[in-house]
Amino acid sequence: MAREVLNEEAFPLFETKQAKGGAAFKLLAFSIFVCICLIWAYRILFLPGVGEQGRWIWIGMFLAEIGFGLYWACTQAIRWNVTRRYPFKERLLRRYRDKLPGVDIFVCTADPVLEPPILVMNTVLSLMAYTHPAEKLNVYLSDDGGSDLTFYALLEASHFSKHWIPFCKRHNIQQRSPEAYFAGGHNGQDTTFAQEWLIVKQLYEDMRNKIESISHKGIIPRDIRDQHKGFLEWNHKVTKRDHQSIVQIIIDGRHATAVDKDGSRLPTLVYIAREKRPQYHHNFKAGAMNALIRVSSEISNAPIILNLDCDMKANDPDAIMDALCFFLDDEKGHEIGFLQHPQTFSNITKNDIYAGSGLVVHKVELTGMDGYDAALYCGTGCFHRRESLTGQKYSKVYQERLNNNEARSSNLERTTGELEEEAKVFISCEYEKETPWGKEMGLVYGCPVEDVVTGMTIQCRGWKSVYYYPDREAFKGVAPSTLDVALIQQKRWCEGLSQIFFSKYCPFIYAHGKLSLGAQMGYSVYLLWAPLSLHTVYYVIVPPLCLIRGIPLFPQVSSLWFAPFAYAFMARSIYSIFEALKSGYTLRGWWNLQRMTVIRRTTAYFFACIDLVIKLVGLSHTAFAVTAKVMTEDVLERYEQEIMEFGTSSIMFILLAAVAILNLFALLGAMIKRVMLDMNSKPDQTLTLQVVYCLLLVVLHLPVYQALFLRHDKGRLPSSVLFKSIILVSFACLVPII
Numbered sequence: 235m236a237r238e239v240l241n242e243e244a245f246p247l248f249e250t251k252q253a254k255g256g257a258a259f260k261l262l263a264f265s266i267f268v269c270i271c272l273i274w275a276y277r278i279l280f281l282p283g284v285g286e287q288g289r290w291i292w293i294g295m296f297l298a299e300i301g302f303g304l305y306w307a308c309t310q311a312i313r314w315n316v317t318r319r320y321p322f323k324e325r326l327l328r329r330y331r332d333k334l335p336g337v338d339i340f341v342c343t344a345d346p347v348l349e350p351p352i353l354v355m356n357t358v359l360s361l362m363a364y365t366h367p368a369e370k371l372n373v374y375l376s377d378d379g380g381s382d383l384t385f386y387a388l389l390e391a392s393h394f395s396k397h398w399i400p401f402c403k404r405h406n407i408q409q410r411s412p413e414a415y416f417a418g419g420h421n422g423q424d425t426t427f428a429q430e431w432l433i434v435k436q437l438y439e440d441m442r443n444k445i446e447s448i449s450h451k452g453i454i455p456r457d458i459r460d461q462h463k464g465f466l467e468w469n470h471k472v473t474k475r476d477h478q479s480i481v482q483i484i485i486d487g488r489h490a491t492a493v494d495k496d497g498s499r500l501p502t503l504v505y506i507a508r509e510k511r512p513q514y515h516h517n518f519k520a521g522a523m524n525a526l527i528r529v530s531s532e533i534s535n536a537p538i539i540l541n542l543d544c545d546m547k548a549n550d551p552d553a554i555m556d557a558l559c560f561f562l563d564d565e566k567g568h569e570i571g572f573l574q575h576p577q578t579f580s581n582i583t584k585n586d587i588y589a590g591s592g593l594v595v596h597k598v599e600l601t602g603m604d605g606y607d608a609a610l611y612c613g614t615g616c617f618h619r620r621e622s623l624t625g626q627k628y629s630k631v632y633q634e635r636l637n638n639n640e641a642r643s644s645n646l647e648r649t650t651g652e653l654e655e656e657a658k659v660f661i662s663c664e665y666e667k668e669t670p671w672g673k674e675m676g677l678v679y680g681c682p683v684e685d686v687v688t689g690m691t692i693q694c695r696g697w698k699s700v701y702y703y704p705d706r707e708a709f710k711g712v713a714p715s716t717l718d719v720a721l722i723q724q725k726r727w728c729e730g731l732s733q734i735f736f737s738k739y740c741p742f743i744y745a746h747g748k749l750s751l752g753a754q755m756g757y758s759v760y761l762l763w764a765p766l767s768l769h770t771v772y773y774v775i776v777p778p779l780c781l782i783r784g785i786p787l788f789p790q791v792s793s794l795w796f797a798p799f800a801y802a803f804m805a806r807s808i809y810s811i812f813e814a815l816k817s818g819y820t821l822r823g824w825w826n827l828q829r830m831t832v833i834r835r836t837t838a839y840f841f842a843c844i845d846l847v848i849k850l851v852g853l854s855h856t857a858f859a860v861t862a863k864v865m866t867e868d869v870l871e872r873y874e875q876e877i878m879e880f881g882t883s884s885i886m887f888i889l890l891a892a893v894a895i896l897n898l899f900a901l902l903g904a905m906i907k908r909v910m911l912d913m914n915s916k917p918d919q920t921l922t923l924q925v926v927y928c929l930l931l932v933v934l935h936l937p938v939y940q941a942l943f944l945r946h947d948k949g950r951l952p953s954s955v956l957f958k959s960i961i962l963v964s965f966a967c968l969v970p971i972i
């Protein structure tokens with residue numbers, strides 16, 4: 235201990251450790267690779283001759299397997315070098331307690347219906363209550379909905395924060411989102427605490443009721459409008475797509491009057507709605523973020539930026555301290571451009587029915603990218619050094635700004651009103667015209683997954699990035715809770731990610747020589763979702779179709795060529811079970827993940843692929859469907875019981891049902907044939923593997939059959955879906971096989 239104090243300056247503020255078990259994994263990967271090569275060899279050696287039936291089908295299988303094999307190689311690259319990071323908060327506090335840099339927090343919201351104001355306010359309150367010194371903390375809410383309901387909610391939240399923040403700090407509450415905290419109840423030992431708890435809870439409920447009832451009505455009563463000058467902004471005609479710039483500093487943390495009920499300082503709180511005009515493209519979240527970067531540079535200009543989606547509440551009040559350990563580390567801190575946290579969710583069911591938790595992605599794959607110093611920027615839960623986000627190339631000089639913490643020296647003499655007026659200029663539609671914003675500066679435009687592509691450009695400017703998965707998750711969001719919403723989100727991601735691959739930002743070109751090959755392959759695991767869907771669709775449609783016609787596609791069980799197929803399949807499956815269990819899935823959760831992987835690839839990714847082609851030939855533009863974060867009672871009930879929610883007749887469901895029915899049909903057909911045929915004759919061995927494969931797909935699609943044939947609730951598949959999918963399957967069966 236004494237030595238530690240002596241050498242304090244010399245100690246690093248974080249350390250990096252390699253995950254265990256690397257050698258065994260590499261051996262297994264090698265053995266699977268050998269089998270994949272054998273499978274390719276099998277396809278070449280047994281290719282039907284010219285004119286023979288099934289030649290083209292066979293070539294298709296070969297191409298699909300090449301695709302799977304190469305994709306598999308990328309998924310191994312991402313697992314090659316898994317590392318974990320450990321910050322030392324106590325050391326940071328001993329050295330920097332009074333010199334901590336300022337932090338600007340950006341929260342984005344876009345729609346008061348899909349993202350109810352009370353949910354957004356819980357996020358905002360949880361962030362305002364961070365343990366970081368309040369005078370160095372600034373929270374900005376960007377409202378792309380341009381809604382006075384959200385503005386009103388923020389005003390209410392600012393009043394409640396005067397009670398909530400001191401309460402949290404006094405009792406060292408860990409869960410600082412009031413909704414989540416009060417839902418947990420309390421163990422009433424201490425009576426004064428219990429009293430205070432009740433009072434604060436009552437205040438919270440009053441606030442919630444007010445916000446919810448006004449959100450429900452949709453208009454703000456006159457007497458409330460008169461209470462704050464900010465409402466004057468809505469005297470103009472304000473619609474989501476057409477309104478002037480709005481900047482309202484609700485709490486100006488520079489003022490000594492900005493205090494909570496105990497007299498302690500409050501963080502700055504700002505509402506912004508950038509100007510929107512129908513003739514200007516607003517570039518979705520990327521546009522909102524760039525507006526936030528500029529407005530904040532005028533008002534607080536903190537060197538560190540934390541960026542969150544409106545549903546991502548803080549779950550650990552010390553998260554900023556942990557993050558600063560990385561940026562302030564003497565030896566390596568200056569290289570770090572951003573620090574990404576995993577996206578974790580508070581509403582995942584026990585067996586994660588829609589595979590929304592992404593546990594393997596977060597615990598294995600993204601930590602694997604970190605092994606190449608190339609963590610992905612995932613749009614939320616990410617701390618940036620301001621310079622990395624504004625397009626500066628890596629340079630050691632920026633570290634000084636962090637250490638000196640010279641933030642906001644220039645704006646002290648300006649009044650709140652002046653600041654607001656000046657900041658508005660930066661978020662007008664005209665402002666970005668003929669500037670590098672959206673290209674070399676700020677978040678990159680033109681892609682619905684602005685985050686990943688921006689992260690890569692930052693890395694290519696020489697910055698390193700860190701992925702940090704703490705024991706107590708720092709942020710918790712809301713995952714989609716119906717299949718429809720989940721697939722629409724996946725489709726947007728897939729479209730955006732694949733668009734990056736086929737643009738100038740393709741990692742193998744853009745990042746060539748800047749990121750390691752492993753990192754380029756790692757990026758491709760995500761950027762290749764769209765083409766991957768084609769292989770998968772082929773692989774779930776062609777084997778059952780061929781089974782119906784009695785055309786074998788796989789080796790006989792008695793043949794030696796059976797071995798590589800069996801080994802690759804089994805080894806991969808067993809390893810993925812192991813990986814899933816280790817990451818925190820249940821066994822059923824793993825099974826759900828397999829199902830969702832197939833469903834996503836055959837529906838969301840497939841349609842994304844089609845849209846991508848349409849976009850690449852220039853027939854359509856980028857869109858951004860905001861994910862709904864609320865649901866009705868009965869949907870919620872089914873979600874909690876882990877019953878898949880379909881409910882709509884979306885085109886994705888028609889394809890999904892068609893795949894399910896086709897495989898069921900092929901399987902039943904094959905079984906009937908076997909029973910009907912002369913029982914004494916030897917059954918046809920050549921199709922065994924195909925039958926087993928169809929059986930597997932049928933089992934995987936069980937919830938689809940239930941929703942088609944057995945369920946009566948509102949979440950079932952409508953009969954029109956059944957009808958259309960049967961027509962689709964009938965057509966497929968008529969297509970001649972060549």
Ligand SMILES: O=c1ccn([C@@H]2O[C@H](COP(=O)(O)OP(=O)(O)O[C@H]3O[C@H](CO)[C@@H](O)[C@H](O)[C@H]3O)[C@@H](O)[C@H]2O)c(=O)[nH]1
Pocket residue numbers: 342343344345349376378517518519522542543544545612613614682683684685723726727730858859860861862
């Ligand atoms: O025009 C828009 C559209 C969206 N948003 C906000 O962007 C965030 C993400 O939108 P959401 O519908 O929740 O999308 P998700 O798919 O859940 O978001 C993930 O994927 C997005 C890229 O597709 C990233 O931008 C997000 O940060 C990342 O969390 C939300 O806070 C929205 O309010 C805006 O501010 N303006």
Ligand SMILES: [Mn+2]
Pocket residue numbers: 543545711712861
């Ligand atoms: Mn979201």
